[in-house]
Amino acid sequence: MAPLSWFLMGGIVFPTFTLAADMHATAGRSHDQTWWSLSLPLLTSLPIESGKVTMLIMLMVFMWVCTMMMYWAAPGGNAWGRLPRGSSIPGPRGFPVIGTLLDMAGLAHVRLAQLASECSARTLMAFSLGDTRVIVTSVPNVAREILCSSAFADRPIKASARHLLFDRAIGFAPYGSHWRNLRRIAATHLFMPKRIAAHERYRQQQTSRMIDGIRVTMNSKGVVPVRLYLQRASLNNIMCSVFGRTYDFSFPTEEAVKLQAMVREGFDLLGAVNWADHLSWFGGLLDVQRIKERCEVLAADVKKFVQSIIDEHRLCKENGGLQGGDGDSDFVDALLALDEKEKLCDADMIAVLWEMVFRGTDTTAILTEWILAELVLHPEVQCKLQAEIDGVVGSRGEISESDLPKLPYLQAVIKEVLRLHPPGPLLSWARLATHDVYVAGHHVPAGTSAMVNMWAITHDPAIWAEPNTFRPERFLAEVGQDIDIRGGDLRLAPFGAGRRVCPGRALGYATVQLWVARLLHTFSWTSHPLHPVDLSELLKLSCEMKSPLMVRAMPRPHSTPAHILAVQ
Numbered sequence: 001m002a003p004l005s006w007f008l009m010g011g012i013v014f015p016t017f018t019l020a021a022d023m024h025a026t027a028g029r030s031h032d033q034t035w036w037s038l039s040l041p042l043l044t045s046l047p048i049e050s051g052k053v054t055m056l057i058m059l060m061v062f063m064w065v066c067t068m069m070m071y072w073a074a075p076g077g078n079a080w081g082r083l084p085r086g087s088s089i090p091g092p093r094g095f096p097v098i099g100t101l102l103d104m105a106g107l108a109h110v111r112l113a114q115l116a117s118e119c120s121a122r123t124l125m126a127f128s129l130g131d132t133r134v135i136v137t138s139v140p141n142v143a144r145e146i147l148c149s150s151a152f153a154d155r156p157i158k159a160s161a162r163h164l165l166f167d168r169a170i171g172f173a174p175y176g177s178h179w180r181n182l183r184r185i186a187a188t189h190l191f192m193p194k195r196i197a198a199h200e201r202y203r204q205q206q207t208s209r210m211i212d213g214i215r216v217t218m219n220s221k222g223v224v225p226v227r228l229y230l231q232r233a234s235l236n237n238i239m240c241s242v243f244g245r246t247y248d249f250s251f252p253t254e255e256a257v258k259l260q261a262m263v264r265e266g267f268d269l270l271g272a273v274n275w276a277d278h279l280s281w282f283g284g285l286l287d288v289q290r291i292k293e294r295c296e297v298l299a300a301d302v303k304k305f306v307q308s309i310i311d312e313h314r315l316c317k318e319n320g321g322l323q324g325g326d327g328d329s330d331f332v333d334a335l336l337a338l339d340e341k342e343k344l345c346d347a348d349m350i351a352v353l354w355e356m357v358f359r360g361t362d363t364t365a366i367l368t369e370w371i372l373a374e375l376v377l378h379p380e381v382q383c384k385l386q387a388e389i390d391g392v393v394g395s396r397g398e399i400s401e402s403d404l405p406k407l408p409y410l411q412a413v414i415k416e417v418l419r420l421h422p423p424g425p426l427l428s429w430a431r432l433a434t435h436d437v438y439v440a441g442h443h444v445p446a447g448t449s450a451m452v453n454m455w456a457i458t459h460d461p462a463i464w465a466e467p468n469t470f471r472p473e474r475f476l477a478e479v480g481q482d483i484d485i486r487g488g489d490l491r492l493a494p495f496g497a498g499r500r501v502c503p504g505r506a507l508g509y510a511t512v513q514l515w516v517a518r519l520l521h522t523f524s525w526t527s528h529p530l531h532p533v534d535l536s537e538l539l540k541l542s543c544e545m546k547s548p549l550m551v552r553a554m555p556r557p558h559s560t561p562a563h564i565l566a567v568q
């Protein structure tokens, strides 16, 4: 065999596995690199005899397997075994090399909760996703320790997020001045209560359009695929706040079709468990899931789409259009009007704007679909909620957002659904330890990813009586306990907590309240005999209903089409 083949087979392939894994494992390792660094010169100087070659290859494979098994034997699996001093955190080993990666493919939150119980590690569990060290907690006080600690103010960035430019947007930007600037800009120009209130009429218009679509479909088909209408309304809501434009998805233009396809593709790509994120050597060798290739195509399309909107706004501004100071202006206007200190370049603007479209679209639609599903399954709760809404709205017919605080049962219903079906059961995006830190008394090295299993917390019988029962009354102040769901109480924190808490929570919550109030005021919702309500979950970027909800929406006596369409 030629020396080159020697070199390739022995000197590159096998050590590469270990070396690549090590580069991702920890900054404090060294013992594993010794045999690899020694093997290369040894290989290149060996005589060309095929028997010896085979022996040497077998020896190297053997050494590699032994090293991997040694790593794997540690609690938490191979990524934790690489630590020079090991770890005291209990956890499953998973498989050699890949760790617990296969468990993340289905309902990861349910599987992680099971593993935590099996390993008696609800407080803190260690596990490995390929080369990535991960901790997860299923208890509120440790969740607070993680989410509110400055040590975990960063996020591990997925390759797909980087390819889609999200490392320059709020969600994945490293903790620092750029991230702080973005949060400040978004808080002032998109999420401030005054801004949210100024955009109420657009939300009302989109809700009216949704109600009209539901009515037409119900009349013609006798059953309504609610998700379709919720997704259209949420996309239009956010497009209106961010870009100042909406679409008629019933008669879609080419641009509307393209937009929907881009959003769908983005959800698929960011929601996928990408093996390349955790097995560097694997990702380097082949992109079996074609994630990189698809991300590149999508990123180019997004850039073109958003850039053209920015250019239009710029032109309009030059011609004396909105200057960003008007409460009615959109987010692009606001970004273009920033002063020199805060100004973003076009590439950063594209990333931030697209992220808003992306994050603002699925969560609100998914949550509302779960709410309607539970209300169909619990007609007594539906009637009680309708009575509350009727009582506040009276003969006025229209519901405004100023009515919402007067609807405590509505809040209780939404909270109960957020508890049973949190859209981000693992809080969507993990956190990253930027330096060594102690969590629940255990040493957690820098570079470890941290997750909070919010689903496990909200289903814990030690915290919630009958946790699997839908009972909104538990949130009524006079009966049970009122809970701050904005990140103040980690027993129910569907929007996360701490520095990186969801900045869009007030907007998302206002939208869902308005939708549910108006949908319930207008229709009575019942199941269709051919489409029973199925509460099975499907975890993608968010946790959605596996079988889209198909239900009957019967107009309630007081609601007339004229009233429904009044605000359009």
Ligand code: HEM
Pocket: 147, 170, 171, 172, 183, 238, 355, 356, 357, 359, 360, 361, 363, 364, 367, 423, 424, 427, 428, 429, 430, 494, 495, 496, 497, 498, 499, 500, 501, 502, 503, 504, 505, 507, 508, 509
């Ligand atoms: C029902 C609605 C929503 C839910 C359940 C939700 C949930 C979440 C969660 C769990 C996080 C991670 C928080 C953490 O790490 O502590 C998050 C982050 C984020 N959300 Fe939301 N969200 C919702 C609506 C929205 C909306 C409407 C927007 C924007 C229009 C938005 C924009 C963001 C952004 C930009 C981040 C990243 C924050 C950062 O890393 O600094 N979300 N959201």
